[in-house]
Amino acid sequence: MARDWLLEEMVREALGDTTGITEKAMFGGLCWLLDGHLLCAASQKGMMVRLGKGEDGWALAHPEIVTVTMGERTMPGWVRVPPGPSRDDDMLRRNLIDKAVTFVARLSSKPGLR
Template sequence: MTEEREALAERIRSIIGDDPNITEKKMFGGIAFMLNGNMLVGPHKDGTLMARVGPDLYEEALSRPGARVMDFTGKTMKGFIHVHPDKITDDEALATWIALATEFVGALPAK
């Protein structure tokens, strides 16, 4: 894993703590954090955060500073966003994004 990706993964781990409903899964050449088996958030190699916010929170999430459409291999993934590393430099900002993703993913049926 790249240094930026691993640093962000460690920060995510420290925020989510030892929640037994959250696991890590190798995905997209890195890792994704899964809540009840559903993708929640993940660090990209450049330190960008991927967050799954769902369709209802999508536009609101995109209106936040540093958020952009998640374009994975040229295809927009509706309900997923990327957050620029400059906008998650402190743990409070990162925790806010994790909480937003948890709002959507926590309501999904467990896999």
């Protein structure tokens, strides 16, 4: 699967100067990790964002946002935004990323990363 270079750049811009961010190619796209924890990803499928179990209801109220599924496994707390809204709705993208950073920052850092 080809990567979505434009969406990747938009995610980088939304992350700004957030400390502890690393990038890694995974899932057919590019993923961002915060202190070793998967935060979000961008690919031709759109944007995948980690909001945390029970923290995703507000996002799922958006008509185009769905819970992530990997194969037959549903991933509670993870949402996927299709390519159109991922690129076109700057406010939605930034809000999702801000909420993801807030959630993931509460997790303990992975050993050897701080």
